[in-house]
Amino acid sequence: MSGLSSLEKVLGSKELLYTLLLLSVILPILHPLGIPVEISQRTRDVYGYIEKNLRSGCRVYIEVYYEVAARGELEPNLIALTKHLFDKGCKIVYGSLGAFGVVAFSLFKSMASDLFEGKEYGRDYVYLGYIAGGEAASASLAKSIKGTISVDNYGNRLEDLPLMREVDKATDFDLVIIVSSGTDVFSYYVRQWHTPYGVPLLFAALSVIAPSIEPFVGAKQAVGMLVGQRSAAEYEVLVGRLGLGIASMDAQSTSHMLIVAFIIIGNAIYWGKRVSSKKGGSK
Amino acid sequence: MTYLKISLGVILAVAILVLICVVSGISWLLGIQLYSTRAPFSAFLILLVLLIAGYVFMTEAKSGKEFPVRKIPAFDAIEEAVARSVEMGRPVHMTFGFGTISSAMAPQFIAGLGVLSHVARLCGKYGAKLIATLGVPEAIATTEEIVREGYYSSGRPELYDPTYNVRYLTDQQFAYASAVQATLIRENVGANIVVGPFYAESLIFMEAGNMVNAFQIAGTARETQIPFFVLVADYSFIGEEIFAAGALASGDRETLASIRGQDVGKLLSIILIVLGILLLLGGFKLVDSLNWVWKVG
């Protein structure tokens, strides 16, 4: 009985739990365990769509809309998707409707520098930078990119970039990918790009907001959706570039298992004490 | 005889509803665009029915009719929380959120203010020290007044000290949260009452309160944060109960009667759902009628 109580005291002291939690998150990032990932149908569908419908020379627009705090969940998705598109020989135009997208993009580029090796800026990819104006800007971009902004993020005139001579409006793109930490941006693209022009959309979202944009996927307004680190890990396996997604899944696994262990032990102690105190009472 | 007792207000309310229906019908027949296409017509009708129903109940209560309300345990627990803090010689903490009041969260802020006025009166009654923290810039003056009123009305003006009792901690979400969690610990609060619209900071408040073993009562109508309150707090208001708590706090019979209007809305929802499903049997889609937007021609 006193053994149980002292065990409870040790486990109940939050210091132990917090330290173990920190270790269980940081250690797997430093040394990934490589727990195999089972690939869900949803991710397979997205992969299959790109495999089937995009060919070399296809043009893709990617909206980069997340703040640095959401980087852990969304950046691995963005990297894996970019890898897949570059492997297929697609050309990519990146843009951001949020000011924080600029920082997110530069961090993304430095994290995935291997993907951009051998790719020429202006010919294979372009980053438009921050486009102010929210939904109105989105609508205007769909009509004409060059009519909305005249220079890219780095101050180059859009007419001087070969890729931007090829594309200008929504229908010039074969696929539009929205990587966003907010709910609104998804609906902007549905309303301004998909509904009027019928451009296929693909979503990559945080796991907390996935339920709120699920209806768009259900209504076939988007061809598919990648959700959080889990999808990123699966996609990394599919495209064969293991990175932060997989490492994060290990960290997720270990930290979740730690919490589960604490829940179970906590319950065991609770019931142990309850049973033993009942026995004590009957004596 | 009872029919004669119906007050003028009820007659007027029903008359308005009938008038609106008649006018709408006539304008529909004449092909007049009377309602905007922004919202389905059913939304306007539901809003109107609820407002009128609530108003009717309020006037009925005025003429002496009683509406017994089921117990809301979290509301009754507030008094216990305050009393316990006084026994332990620890202050009571109350907070109701951050951000501007001119957003769609305004009703929840107002509900929080209603609970605050109840807490303040109880603190005056028991002589408890109250610390009200907030992150709503527009409500600083109001909060000061509410706390002052709580102490003055129970004859304890000496307990009121605006810089101690009311603490505005910026409208930036996590700066506010960091200051609240520090306040909870440093002041060693005995009761932690958290009612209003909350975001991710909800769990921060609950865990910080738990660190000092405070008695916790929490409530919000923001769906994503309800689980944290329900699972961690000692007592919780779930969703619309915070609005009912505001009415209960007023201690006014007529105000309380208005929450019967919420019940009418719930019954209406149940009826519409059941009816809609039954009508599906006959192949009629009630969903289309509910989504119908007033459009002539």
Add this chain to the structure above:
Amino acid sequence: MSLVVRRHIPQLIVTVIIILTVAFYYLYINKGIAESFTTADKALSDWAVIITSFALIVGGIDILRFHLVRLRKEGLKQAPFSAVTIGLLVVMVFFALHGWFLSYADPKAGITITTQPQFRWLYLNVYAPADAAMYSILVFYIASASYRAFRVRNPMALLLLVTALIVIFGNTTIGGLIWPGFLPLRDWIMTVPNTAAFRPITIGAGLGTIILGLRLLTWREVSWLGRRE
């Protein structure tokens, strides 16, 4: 008279604005009125922005006052900390004002209130990391909260625990190693019972909001006025 200017006029303002904004949102009289409503609506939200801005300034002064009082009252123990807050607040506002000045004095430089370089530095190196750290501090709290919250005291708590475990195992890759069924089961829980559970809460919150609006309209909700005269 005093009651009229102290209570009745503010309450009347509330009633009139709510009725006008809601009624013209749903009603349609003609194109001209609809358009002028849209402009008026935009202007009204600008009004709110202006008022909020002044409230924020009042709030800043309140924080200043709070820390000055503490500085005086609590002596050396609190003084250095309050001085840090006051100092940073004043410095931030000073840089903001400098940026504001530059935006008029030298518009070509493109410096505004929030893009003033020193202001940006403080924002990026003090505010931003603290903000992100406070957000992610939740990971500790959610761990200790689940340790306590999922204690099986009664049948309902057992249901809670089972649901939580399914979701946890479904979310992690290790769960898939234990039993591949966790993932589809988790998806089912998140889409069916979870959606259903929050639907009545959403409806109820909406109804509560409407009835609170009614109380405001009928001058029954008076807590926002503060003291009762």
Add this chain to the structure above:
Amino acid sequence: MISWDLFGAWLCAAMVVWIYSFVYRDNVFYKVAEHMFVGTAAGYSIALALDSLNRVLISPAVRSPQTFLTTSWHYLIPAILGVLMFAKYSRKYYWLARYAVAINIAVGTGLALRTVPIANVVRQITATIVPLWGSDPVKVFNNWVLVLITLGGLTYFLFTIFPRRVEGARASPQHLVYRALYYIGIYGMMVGFGALFANTIMTRVGFLISIYLIYIQPQAWASIIAAVLAAIAIIVGILRKK
């Protein structure tokens, strides 16, 4: 030579570590970080306030005073009401602050009353009207679950209108239906709460990973030093109490 950038990066790492140190125990370094945070946040929100005042009121008035006075003169009303908010410091004229608050409360409530009937009521009702029969048994089962839990939850929240059980008498059928729905509602909601709670763990761990990658990992030494300092402060704090 220490550059401002490097110093900034160290400061970032230290801020994160010190804020985290609070979960172990309140300490001097958390107190410093918290007061720095509140100070910058307060300054930041004043700056944002000045920025919006500039955008809405001052810039148009300075750039083209003529058009401002003819078309946007009414912006002076909220500006005056805003200035009146300072009346809260007055003993006699404190109520002047209410006028501005009244406008903001009305705008907020008006906004809520516009969206709520559609988003919270009509949309939710229409989403629940689903067929409870059909050829696909999985779908039928899911629809039953959806409808029963929704109706149950609505019943659970009823405040004043519900069949009451008369003392001593046998429960009426209405009462039994009410009780059944009530329990379905509360148990269904508990499933939802448990699921949402557990699902949030994932996002929170994700955030911790992001923070670690952005602030801690690049400045490992600065973070370790900050952590050691915080640990010493915590230990000293404990010893002092004893």
